Amino acid sequence: MIWYYIKETISSLFKSKLASLLIISTTAIAIVFVTFSIGLVIFSKIINSNLKDNIQISLFVSDSSNETQIKQIENNLDKNIYVASKTFVSKDEALKIMKEKTGQDFSSVLEANPLPAMFQVKLVADSVNPSTIEPIINNLKKINGIEDVVYDYTLTLKVLNYINESKKVIYIISFILVLLSIYLVYSNNRLLLSSRLNQYTAMKLVGAKLSTIKIPIILNGIFMGILSAIICIIFYFIIEKFLVQIYAAQFIKEETYYIVGLISAIGIVLGFLGSYLSTLKVSLKVNKSNRI
Numbered sequence: 001m002i003w004y005y006i007k008e009t010i011s012s013l014f015k016s017k018l019a020s021l022l023i024i025s026t027t028a029i030a031i032v033f034v035t036f037s038i039g040l041v042i043f044s045k046i047i048n049s050n051l052k053d054n055i056q057i058s059l060f061v062s063d064s065s066n067e068t069q070i071k072q073i074e075n076n077l078d079k080n081i082y083v084a085s086k087t088f089v090s091k092d093e094a095l096k097i098m099k100e101k102t103g104q105d106f107s108s109v110l111e112a113n114p115l116p117a118m119f120q121v122k123l124v125a126d127s128v129n130p131s132t133i134e135p136i137i138n139n140l141k142k143i144n145g146i147e148d149v150v151y152d153y154t155l156t157l158k159v160l161n162y163i164n165e166s167k168k169v170i171y172i173i174s175f176i177l178v179l180l181s182i183y184l185v186y187s188n189n190r191l192l193l194s195s196r197l198n199q200y201t202a203m204k205l206v207g208a209k210l211s212t213i214k215i216p217i218i219l220n221g222i223f224m225g226i227l228s229a230i231i232c233i234i235f236y237f238i239i240e241k242f243l244v245q246i247y248a249a250q251f252i253k254e255e256t257y258y259i260v261g262l263i264s265a266i267g268i269v270l271g272f273l274g275s276y277l278s279t280l281k282v283s284l285k286v287n288k289s290n291r292i
Helices: 002-015 017-053 067-079 091-102 133-141 154-195 197-205 210-243 247-254 256-278
Strands: 056-061 083-089 118-123 146-150
Touching: 017 154, 017 210, 017 256, 056 067, 056 133, 067 083, 067 118, 083 091, 133 146, 154 210, 154 256, 210 256
Parallel strands: none
Antiparallel strands: 056 118, 056 146, 083 118
């Protein structure tokens, strides 16, 4: 019986070569987009976190503030749920940093150090988005002893918005391709069932089990899903070789087994769904209207 299932599956695949090629190609593209969608979710979280972690806010302390007031500012920042970390930079340290960046010493020209002490603050990554950033900044400005707040997050937020918008497009394309792939497998198997109507009718009349008709059709869909997955895996390894030096590609390389497993699972699921749906109306009842 197993040999019969295998023979019928292979026969179905080669009986409609053009349709099978179209299904395998479409399913392969669908697998690529679905895998890319999942990868995009993972990588976008990493990129979002890295970008948000790099947003730094400088809180300039008033020159009139003494050590007690500076300590009070520090306590306020510790209590702020949006502040992930803080670093205090004294006036002398600020001057030293300026010397390192500019390569010039202004202390011989200036009678006093004009640079203010400041706190360099980084926010909790999950709290950073276009709707919350302004209220957070305004709250920091209200801290007693803070003279000015300097920040530059506009570009970062734009990049984050572009990433989120691109995810929506990828999701839509992936969804459409998944439906198309399932529909093509479904349609091909329905045509296959119709073309073998006389054979299946004879099998019903001699008492064949329903599984004898259904299983080869389902296996045919799964087999095409596996072939599509194999094509995607081959392309994956080819692309990985070219991108192995890139950080993101290095991350992908570390997750090779997971990605290969994911691609295989998606291919099998897409093939199974299309073929399974096509057999739902199949029954052992002999239909005189030339329908399976």
